[in-house]
Amino acid sequence: MTSPVTTISEIGKHEGQTVTIRGWLYNLRESGKLLFPIFRDGSGTIQGVVPKNAVPPEVFDAVKGLTQESSVIVEGKVRADKRAPGGYELDVSNVQVLQRVSEDDPFPISLKEHGVDFLMDNRHLWIRTPRQAAILRTRAEIIKAARDFFDDRGFVLTDAPILTPAACEGTSTLFPVDYFDEQAYLTQSGQLYIEATAMALGKVYSFGPTFRAEKSKTRRHLTEFWMVEPEVAYATLDDLMDLAENLISFLVNRCLEKRRADLQTMGRDVSKLEKIEAPFPRITYDEAVKMLQEGHAKGALETKFEWGGDLGSPDETYLSAQFEKPVMIHRYPAQVKAFYMEPDPQRAELALCVDVLAPEGYGEIIGGSQRIGSYDLLLKRIREHGLPEESFKWYLDLRKYGGVPHGGFGMGIERAVAWICGLEHVRETIPFARTLHRLYP
């Protein structure tokens, strides 16, 4: 085949020309002496047309009865057709079958419905389907957009180690690993390390995987997930909220601009995304408590929320349902938050922190805070939380040598993707999800 190779997503540029597509057979419809193979190549799908009286007999025979997901190189003429979902069809002139899938062991993912367990056992094949491919392309777009956002604003990428000697926040469960003669753990946040790089470089961010051995079984949890974590020297809580809302607006706008067709493939209601523009509503924890208590009085919430506790999942869902945009809740009681958060100078019982809740019940996608600047207060908090002082010696050094106000936040990529794509579960947002009961494939 001598015609130029192109991708299905670019095929409209070749209308009237003969081109070569390299991909797989997605589906085949036969109507006697007329065959309709649908090809996919990773960039999209296109229907081919193979009339028996218009092609060499060997081409017709190669397509007739061809099995789903057989790999093929196809040559044909691109023709605009109103009947085609993508606007174009391929009048096939030549086909080379690289590997024919056996009828004895057909491709397991049919075009009909399947259950979660079966699909996750076959995740390595499930990702070939148009919907999953659209999700993975959108995830890639969101990651690229997040990096563009920070790179273009003077942030330096400083990735944190994945193997760590101790917990970043004493509470969550860690995955232990043997590290020669020592015990190491997989990181659960890069935050403490990027506080160090922020003191070196000013504005920094990390992007990488994090691991939490929590026995959580919900649509929002993975044991291995990816975070983008910016950290900024001299930043205040208001600076962080500005940064968070601008980041999220940027990500959503990029997807609307570049991945609109994929969002439609997923069935996403894009009108809801089009409302996502900074600024976002900002409410204090005190105001959130008031709203939750009103919600309970109206019967929308089962339990009455009392000041002082952390927000539960139903509470977050209720609060986010009151707004069309993500809502930023700030100044939680210090007692329910991490040891490193700066107290509010106005009210010492509050922490200068913020959680960003995505709309439509997707829950917390960002959590951040101003960090403690004082050496003495940080040491006091480490002792209060019963953390091993020796492990945090380097972290305390950051306050000993030129401590400054600073802060940052972490955004969970999978939750952000799940919300933007409108998915039921975060397991579809990552190529190979790791959950409580799943380590295969």
Place this chain on the structure above:
RNA sequence: UCCUCAGUAGCUCAAUGGCAGAGCAUCCGGCUGUUAACCGGAGGGUUGUAGGUUCGAGUCCUACCUGAGGAGCCA
């Protein structure tokens, strides 16, 4: 760890305590505009595992295994 639900053909699901079934997939045949194509035919089963109740168990009981959704915790 706790609560709830589920497990029957390769897949998705039916079956009042009384002969284990359908659609899709596969195979055979038909069809020149199909859109999860359609039409006709065929093959395909240790009903998650181990016990128990019963004349008789896919169905009822007990334990266990596996998975899902949720709580807690979190991004």
